[in-house]
Amino acid sequence: MERKKLYLYVGIPVLAIIAAISYHRVQRNKELSHQREQKDQGLVPVTLVPVETRPFRSAIAFTGNLLAVNRAELKAEVAGRVTRVTVQEGDRVAAGTVLCAQDEDELLLSVQAAEAQLAQAQAQAQQTRRDNDRAQSLLEKRSVTRQAAQQAETNYNAAMAAARAAESNLGLAKTRLRKARTTAPFAGEVAKRSVQPGEMLNPGQPSFEVVDNRKLEILADLPTEALATVKIGMKASFKVAGFEHPFEGRLTQISPSVQADGRTLRVRLEVPNPQGLLKGGLFAEGLIEGENVTQRSALPSSILTATGREAEVFQAINGIAVRRKLTVGPEQNGWRPVEADWLTAGVQIVGQGQKLVVDGTRLQVIQTPATAQGK
Numbered sequence: 320m321e322r323k324k325l326y327l328y329v330g331i332p333v334l335a336i337i338a339a340i341s342y343h344r345v346q347r348n349k350e351l352s353h354q355r356e357q358k359d360q361g362l363v364p365v366t367l368v369p370v371e372t373r374p375f376r377s378a379i380a381f382t383g384n385l386l387a388v389n390r391a392e393l394k395a396e397v398a399g400r401v402t403r404v405t406v407q408e409g410d411r412v413a414a415g416t417v418l419c420a421q422d423e424d425e426l427l428l429s430v431q432a433a434e435a436q437l438a439q440a441q442a443q444a445q446q447t448r449r450d451n452d453r454a455q456s457l458l459e460k461r462s463v464t465r466q467a468a469q470q471a472e473t474n475y476n477a478a479m480a481a482a483r484a485a486e487s488n489l490g491l492a493k494t495r496l497r498k499a500r501t502t503a504p505f506a507g508e509v510a511k512r513s514v515q516p517g518e519m520l521n522p523g524q525p526s527f528e529v530v531d532n533r534k535l536e537i538l539a540d541l542p543t544e545a546l547a548t549v550k551i552g553m554k555a556s557f558k559v560a561g562f563e564h565p566f567e568g569r570l571t572q573i574s575p576s577v578q579a580d581g582r583t584l585r586v587r588l589e590v591p592n593p594q595g596l597l598k599g600g601l602f603a604e605g606l607i608e609g610e611n612v613t614q615r616s617a618l619p620s621s622i623l624t625a626t627g628r629e630a631e632v633f634q635a636i637n638g639i640a641v642r643r644k645l646t647v648g649p650e651q652n653g654w655r656p657v658e659a660d661w662l663t664a665g666v667q668i669v670g671q672g673q674k675l676v677v678d679g680t681r682l683q684v685i686q687t688p689a690t691a692q693g694k
Contacts, residue, residue, distance in 0.1 A: 365672035377609030557605025
């Protein structure tokens with residue numbers, strides 16, 4: 320009885336495995352047979368995409384580098400040895416954060432000495448003020464001579480002058496300490512650090528670069544023909560390397576004059592970046608969207624590989640692939656306008672499988688045009 324149970328426990332899984340292997344082998348043989356049949360017939364499986372008529376906004380292409388609106392290159396104000404560095408590149412800092420200091424201990428001692436001198440001078444001034452008040456009161460009662468009262472007044476004025484001088488010395492000491500400390504002018508990130516502890520700095524020597532990437536800008540040079548169409552407030556979309564989805568911006572400034580070459584107009588695009596995905600220095604390529612809308616022949620961007628404004632596609636004619644050239648425009652919402660003498664709405668273009676196709680290849684359509692586009 321026990322032996323029968325053992326046979327059942329072992330035999331049933333083995334039979335299931337054998338059945339699964341046999342099924343997959345049959346399916347694989349069917350697939351290979353189908354592929355051999357297609358190869359014998361010279362057919363390449365592809366999807367076809369029809370040329371569609373779609374609305375496109377008038378647009379002006381632009382390129383440029385992303386720059387932080389708030390960016391600052393910080394330089395040493397005084398000569399001195401760096402005694403403290405508090406940040407590394409990439410650190411986030413608040414406005415007023417001390418990034419480094421020069422001869423800080425010595426300057427702190429100077430401030431403390433000036434504070435002590437001021438306290439002493441103020442105490443002396445208070446004492447001479449009391450002495451002067453007493454002398455003037457006694458002079459009115461004719462209890463002291465006028466000369467003694469005048470001497471008390473002179474001492475008071477001298478003490479007050481010494482207190483003011485001590486206050487000025489304290490201000491100078493604090494100013495020297497402040498200038499010896501490099502601080503962040505605004506909240507942001509340390510983009511560059513050029514100093515090390517123990518290094519001697521001279522006035523005007525760069526030490527740090529701080530940027531705030533929460534708001535970026537693009538300075539783009541447009542052709543002068545765009546002067547009649549660009550307006551403040553126009554929307555722009557652009558792409559940068561490393562991101563599949565586009566980003567948005569807004570035109571905020573138009574130069575009052577064309578550039579020195581006489582052929583370009585500089586505009587400023589503002590790009591909000593609250594999550595900090597974008598970084599200053601990235602190259603951007605995009606479009607400034609106009610107000611006019613026109614209907615144009617179009618193809619999905621995913622099936623077009625353009626070199627400049629030229630692209631090659633394969634048109635399906637009676638089941639045969641025919642190589643064609645066409646001109647493409649900038650992408651909008653996943654589509655690109657296309658132009659060619661032979662192009663009309665409804666023309667079938669090879670989509671998936673185009674890399675397997677050459678001029679004259681016989682085609683086997685494996686999806687309808689609607690399915691190929693995900694409709």
